[in-house]
Amino acid sequence: MADKIATREAYGNALAEFGAKYDIVVLDADLSEATKTCVFKKQFPDRFFDCGIAEGNMMAVAAGIAATGKIPFASSFAMFAAGRAFEQIRNSIGYPHLNVKIGATHAGISVGEDGATHQCNEDIALMRTIPGMTVISPADGTEARAAVEAAILHDGPVYLRFGRYAVPYLYDESTYKFELGRGIKLAEGSDVTIVATGLMVHLALEAKELLKAEGISAEVINIHTIKPLDTELLAASASKTGAVVTAEEHNVIGGLGGAVCEALAGICPVPVLRVGVEDTFGRSGKVPALLELYGLTAANIAAKAKAAVSMKRK
């Protein structure tokens, strides 16, 4: 097994794998080579339907398919799924709570060279405000695969957020267990809690090491399900450490950071600092350069963690 894989790649593989086990239908909007639904298409051509470059229609077609009892996966880039087709998702899928799975790839800044029009840093915010919508953002290939099966087994609309850029494997498929709505504590710590999602999870683990060298003990939590949020785990950790840093490849407004602040403000108010795209648009560039440019780094997580620790009530 390679030591790295893009979660979109794991998504395509998972669709093909689970296509043999479950009666799923896969839709795409002329991006199957990029979203990797082409892997499913190759194996199950009679259950794959290209909708052309018409994402709004695709989402409502998916709603119609779900209304007849099948489980459709509607795939496109996050920008055109959550962004372009927001209202179709809200009114035709969310409101009637139909069993549609939205496979949104190329989320966040790590789209890279295509630049701002294709870098969706708003999708978590958009999707989690839809009542009844489950929002999942896997951290690695293993988690992405498991999330696809969990989405199939969950009755209701699910938004799955995948990345274009290869990320290291964090989990072993033979031991990994995905529980919808349950965060995963990756490391115990006592001074600060780092809550991360998606591509930022492995950087959070790096940040923990940086902090350790400075004598700060960080707890690391992977939140793969942003909605419903594991508030129990978050509150328990926050009350123990007294300070929180969130990390996501998304606008600092409305995403994981927003969700964590909303949750903790009511049940365990502690300082929360957010690492993410600072309310700005992206730009073209190589992914490592962009992650550096927008502060999506282990060093920035560690710096924010130190700042959060210093804000704790003495």
Added chain:
Amino acid sequence: MEQAKLALLTEKAREIRLGAVKAVYSAASGHPGGSLSIADILSYLYFSEMNVDPKDPKKADRDRLVLSKGHTAPALYAALAARGYFEKELLSTFRQADSILQGHPDMKHIPGVDMTTGSLGLGFSAANGMALSAKISGDSYRVYAILGDGETEEGQIWEAAMFGAHYKLDNLMAFVDFNGLQIDGKITEVMNPTPLDEKFAAFGWNVLTIDAHDFDQIEAACRAARECKGKPTAVIAKSIKGRGVSFMENEVGWHGKAPNKEQYEKAVAELSV
């Protein structure tokens, strides 16, 4: 058409019109004009054409109807009540906070509603999805959609039209309620979507044009749609907005306005035999 059948369909269309006007009057809100223009099509679909069972509204092999022009829910609800999905008395609770009868069709709570609609353009796509689903699993049910003529100004209608022709959804039939009026005025003056027959034909559909208030023509169109293989059918159904209530006919002001007590009583008198 046999006299007995014609009499039944005429009577049911009258019931639908009465129920729709009653619902809008009770709510003091809603859309009577476009409800009255589709009453005859709904009567034909629910009392002749569609394989449905009010006692088993979710049965898997039923034919489906998507009211893509969801604002004319009063007519759909009145048709469902007439067909026996729920009590007619419920119509007077339309749009009330304690009623299941939402301002626009809600499939989660209203027996007989096959798709949640209201935001224009979305329902037609969903109808395409249902028809595709039947093709995937080899089911024999048919899918019917009712679109507004103004609704065809939505770009998504044409995305869906492309899709239906591309996947040869000959189990899909769409009526365009061509009453010529939308909220801001005549469709040809607000944003002209015509010629709709040529547009649907250019998108690869089997196209028919009928009088929306003539049951023989509705029947012939449904038969032609069933017989047409390899293409979905679009029916440009030329209608009169407000049909059946003299002072509402062809008056754009009755698109989304409720009658007062006096107007309601006049409407009821005209619709009563």
